[in-house]
Amino acid sequence: MDFKELVAGRHEYAKAWKARKGGKVIGWFETYFPEELAYAAGLLPVRILAEHEPDIISDKWIYAACYPVKDMANQLLLGRMDYIDGFVNTEGCQWMFNVYEVATNNAPQLFKHYLFLPDYTESKSSKDVLRSELDVLKTRFEEWLGVTITDEALDNAIEVYNKNRTLLRTICELRRADKPVILGSEFMNLLLADQVMDKAEMNVILEQFLAELQAREGRDMVRLMLIGSETWDSKLEELIESLGGNVVIDELENGTNYFWNNIYPQEDRLMAISLRYLGRNNHPVKDSNWRRRPQRIFELAEDYFVDGAIIAKQIYCHPHGTDNYEVWKILRERNIQYHYFERDMTVPKEETQLHLEAFMNMLRAGITRLVGWHNKIEI
Numbered sequence: 001m002d003f004k005e006l007v008a009g010r011h012e013y014a015k016a017w018k019a020r021k022g023g024k025v026i027g028w029f030e031t032y033f034p035e036e037l038a039y040a041a042g043l044l045p046v047r048i049l050a051e052h053e054p055d056i057i058s059d060k061w062i063y064a065a066c067y068p069v070k071d072m073a074n075q076l077l078l079g080r081m082d083y084i085d086g087f088v089n090t091e092g093c094q095w096m097f098n099v100y101e102v103a104t105n106n107a108p109q110l111f112k113h114y115l116f117l118p119d120y121t122e123s124k125s126s127k128d129v130l131r132s133e134l135d136v137l138k139t140r141f142e143e144w145l146g147v148t149i150t151d152e153a154l155d156n157a158i159e160v161y162n163k164n165r166t167l168l169r170t171i172c173e174l175r176r177a178d179k180p181v182i183l184g185s186e187f188m189n190l191l192l193a194d195q196v197m198d199k200a201e202m203n204v205i206l207e208q209f210l211a212e213l214q215a216r217e218g219r220d221m222v223r224l225m226l227i228g229s230e231t232w233d234s235k236l237e238e239l240i241e242s243l244g245g246n247v248v249i250d251e252l253e254n255g256t257n258y259f260w261n262n263i264y265p266q267e268d269r270l271m272a273i274s275l276r277y278l279g280r281n282n283h284p285v286k287d288s289n290w291r292r293r294p295q296r297i298f299e300l301a302e303d304y305f306v307d308g309a310i311i312a313k314q315i316y317c318h319p320h321g322t323d324n325y326e327v328w329k330i331l332r333e334r335n336i337q338y339h340y341f342e343r344d345m346t347v348p349k350e351e352t353q354l355h356l357e358a359f360m361n362m363l364r365a366g367i368t369r370l371v372g373w374h375n376k377i378e379i
């Protein structure tokens, strides 16, 4: 299965899906978007993915923002996703909200909705607030599409999405092995494809892929963790692999945070969805109360036996910029080596490659390995 090709063909896929099913497509930006609700309404939820295309349009609309936001605005204004029938923005990064504003202000005929999701995810009233916001979105979908979102439809959506997350988690667990059978680039493309395809169809693909993985030989490479702003492609993972490294785990919005926890079904379906999205691993903007993210990063590094971490922040990404000092602190305290750098629309390949190579050469010596050290010296 070539997941990269699936991602490249996502526009054609969505158009074909519309022709086949006669349904509508809803675009989303943040991984806090409750896809189950859209799926139960008969919509195809697709994540808007950024490219690396320098442009002359976006500055007019969004100045001094991270490159993905500018690129998404560019693509949307160029009409490359004109098969999309509406957008939902979920409360999260304000930069992302700007893309939603630009997209919908320039196409007022589209469905638009702003879904509030509390920043203090653990506070007493958060689950009720989000439940009521989900109810509003449900009604808006019903009015727009002229349908009723039944409990049966919600149950089906929850089942399909839970199955999807379980499959992703199962594949992710294979990356813990001494010789992982899947490379970080392939896993990233798989996740990106997952975010733009009909989940029921993707589940069939993932089941077949899981069987394919059982027959593969793994490879021993420098084990790395990728941390930082969300990503929209696998270029960094590919560069790391060309140098003999493998991203065996990540802490990214569109990575493990996307699929780590399931919905626990309960009578009140909207409350079940509310609890899942509030209970997922936090984005930095929703982590300011208890700061759970740094500890989670450490636990993942330990569980996946990483030799080192790469922190890649998008330039102008303030949520991660303000969170990084806590991440650096925990990595230093616990002797996990890391390399930090910033990404932009384009990245100087030679310079980035040189830095990564130097970092990996430092790890290869084995002196600094504390996490997973027992595996390395065969105790």
Ligand code: SF4
Pocket: 066, 068, 069, 093, 094, 095, 096, 229, 230, 314, 316, 317, 318, 319, 320
């Ligand atoms: S979280 Fe960072 S990378 Fe993501 S949209 Fe916001 S500023 Fe950009």
